[in-house]
Amino acid sequence: MNTLAVIKQDPKMYTADDVREILTEAKAAARQATADYLADWTAKTGGNEYGEPMYCGFAWTEIYHVKGNTKLGKAFAANGIEKGYSGAHQIWDPADHRGQSMDAKEAGAQAAADVFRKYGFTAYAGSRAD
Numbered sequence: 001m002n003t004l005a006v007i008k009q010d011p012k013m014y015t016a017d018d019v020r021e022i023l024t025e026a027k028a029a030a031r032q033a034t035a036d037y038l039a040d041w042t043a044k045t046g047g048n049e050y051g052e053p054m055y056c057g058f059a060w061t062e063i064y065h066v067k068g069n070t071k072l073g074k075a076f077a078a079n080g081i082e083k084g085y086s087g088a089h090q091i092w093d094p095a096d097h098r099g100q101s102m103d104a105k106e107a108g109a110q111a112a113a114d115v116f117r118k119y120g121f122t123a124y125a126g127s128r129a130d
Helices: 016-045 071-078 102-118
Strands: 057-064 089-092 122-129
Touching (some): 016 071, 016 089, 016 102, 057 102, 102 122
Antiparallel strands (some): 057 089, 057 122
């Protein structure tokens, strides 16, 4: 996986290709964090018939301070990162976890937020129970 050679001082300077690379890195980190969480959980608890904790819910990553009508906002949209009701751009379940465990999804959403923060964005994980 390629990562950006230079982390730019101002996130507004990222191109659509840069956003694609950041998103790819964030999703890979989310998948790994989710897999690690589930492996740790299984090791600690012995698991269950479903292979994950039973607390169902949703998780996402929110990226703030990106206006939709700017070059950066359009780069986000071109890469499928759309604005949500909070005004932030959102990536729902960045790990693409097909289970229902909110805990596992939160691990992935946090890892994706961490990647976006590494590149200078204001990003947080969000979640809610089902």
